[in-house]
Amino acid sequence: MRPRRPRSSAGGGATGWLFVSPAVLVLAVFMLFPVLMALWVSVSDWSGVGSPLSSSVSFVGAQNYQDLVSGGLAERDFGIALRNNLWYVLLVVPLQTIIALLLAVLVNQKVIGQGAFRTAFYFPSVTSSVAITILWLFLFSASGAVNKIMALVGVTGPNWFSDPRGIVAAFLAMLGVDGSQRLTGTFLGVSAWEWVSGPSFAMTAFIIMAVFTTSGTFMLIFLSALQSLSPSVDEAAMIDGAGTWKRFWYVTVPQLKPTFFTVITLGLIGCWQVFDQIYTGTQGDPGKTTLTPAYLSYDAAFLKQDWGRGSAIAFVLFGIIILFTLFQRWVLRDKDASRARRSDLRRRHAQHRATGAPTTEETVR
């Protein structure tokens, strides 16, 4: 039989609540309450004047959400924003995770000037994204440093921030392939060809920027995880004759799984919410190819006074982030552990049937 929990913990609960109440209060006032209010706005016809809770504001059900998929410009803008951000996520998240891991492994070695390298790699993360965006606009301008360097190796660089062509489409065009006439089926007002034509050159510059700025942050997370790994496991593998690469791939990386989960989750959330770069850099230009749902939400609410649609977009974005996080949680689930649990359960059942007595584990617990 399970032992009873000590009585004192129940009494401690109330005191505990009392002690956390300032934090709970702050969270409620500054997070929970605004979120609930935004949720209400997304199902109301609030026009931006006075309190959304006043009696003149009425409930309109899913109308604002329906507007996003009921054709016209609102649907197309939403589709374009999702298309842009999807490519951004698909490229930034894997790249920043891999680069962060590699950087962490590198600065985890004992090399001269280790501290300097760590600082240098981490520096972009602590710099204001607005400052880096401005820097990027200069670097990637038509006559900027990036194109100058590309010219040195004989490549004519694109006019990054004013080229609306998707990079996949531009690459296919070089091979003489143009799918704009064939892939005409549309989803959310955006044709299949537009979905596959990739991020525009402008968005690609932002993708490079995101990888540049966030890799340092995630390097730090990987680094702390690497340093908390027990060296004995690595040494045991070394004694078994595993080479550097095998030890990294089969011993180190599996142990970092929880860190991967953290990094990818944070990466997904950050990428789906990309806003500052767009707001300071391009405002959706060229040709709406840097429009993102977060910026579209701001645009709809603050600039077009369409607060319901703006909040609806924000909540759809919230749903998308949850879905992606659940999906990667499922991909990264601990297969060994669940398999072990299942076989353990089978064994215990078998034992139970054989002896009719409680299993050893149960007695221990």
Added chain:
Amino acid sequence: MKITRRTFGAATLSTAVAAALAACGDGFDSGSASASSGTAGLTLLIGSSGDAETMAVKDAAATFTAESGVTVDVQLATDLNQELAQGFAAGSPADVFYLAPDFLASYAGNGSLYAYGDQLSNKDDFYPSLVNNLTYEGVLYGAPKDFSTLALFINTDLWSAAGLTEADYPTSWEGLETVSSTLTSGRVVGLTCSGEYARVGAFMAQAGGGLTNDTGTEVTASSPGSVTGLAEVKKLLISGSLKFAADLGTGWGGEAFGTGLAAMTIEGNWLTGALSSDYPDISYTVVELPAGPAGKGTMQFTNAYGIAEASSHKEDAVRLVEFLTSTKQQLAASKAFGVMPSIQSASEQWKSENPTMVAFQAGAGYAINVPTADGASDVVADLSSQLATLATSDPQSVLDTVQANLEAVIK
């Protein structure tokens, strides 16, 4: 003991939450009353173009205070639209503020704006087309504070270097095509402008088109005139003598013109200020835009003074707007930061004071407005986003989409 403590904790928590929420609710409801009842003065929220404008507005406000005894607090907005939206939502907007026509429909539509147009004693003095642009559902919501039209800026050094004379200033599309290609050589492109409707729309106007008719009630985006105008832009783009500012690696036509990357640009009178402050070495002249098949055409842009419905000093606010839009004050503002007065009575004096800028004034007679209906700015933005690829797309199909989108907005 245990129960008491728990009850106490829960009670404290719920009281505090209730108090916090009540405080929030309070802030929302009483905002309108407390915002303007405290002091007797007015607040004027402006999105300034620079120090010159800020100083001029502050001087004008001080003069108004001296004359009327009503204090005016001039506030500079860093992001005017966002600060306005927040003010309206909180119920405590500025009393008077700069209002762009793009936002007229949404703010007038949700009841944020005070319809004071009929109370203005100088209402009939404003250019009628500007009044049209600021009228929503038949009611005038704002007094135009100034305006500008588009004209053709010509770099006179590049002009004479290409062997052209004053007699060659283009007056027709053919003339424009010829001089543009003559001026295009090496790094310099003949003509540039921003790739947006607010510039290329002038070509549509010259062909008798535009997105809507004069009163903004009927959509004419896919009319033959509009298509002809856009086709002319495409023709110039393909010939290489017109390049959009972004394709030259610049932010707008003025930058491309000022840095000498383009010999001509289509811009408004704000460029004259930018040229004298940022590119003082450029020598230039301004002429009217060339005429198309339907005659002369250009676009005009205005900005207005809006008054908040939530303001409790509406009478004083109207007096302030009347004062700021008076002939004397508009001419002073024009001198300070180069804007063009929105009233006809100031026209003659302005022309004599600014002989090099008469082309802008002349445009007032035949300019078209950017549509201002609720939701129209999305359609215009969508059209502008498609102009980047105009060289490879079909003007007719681009404008067909715009026609459909705009018809959904203007019923």
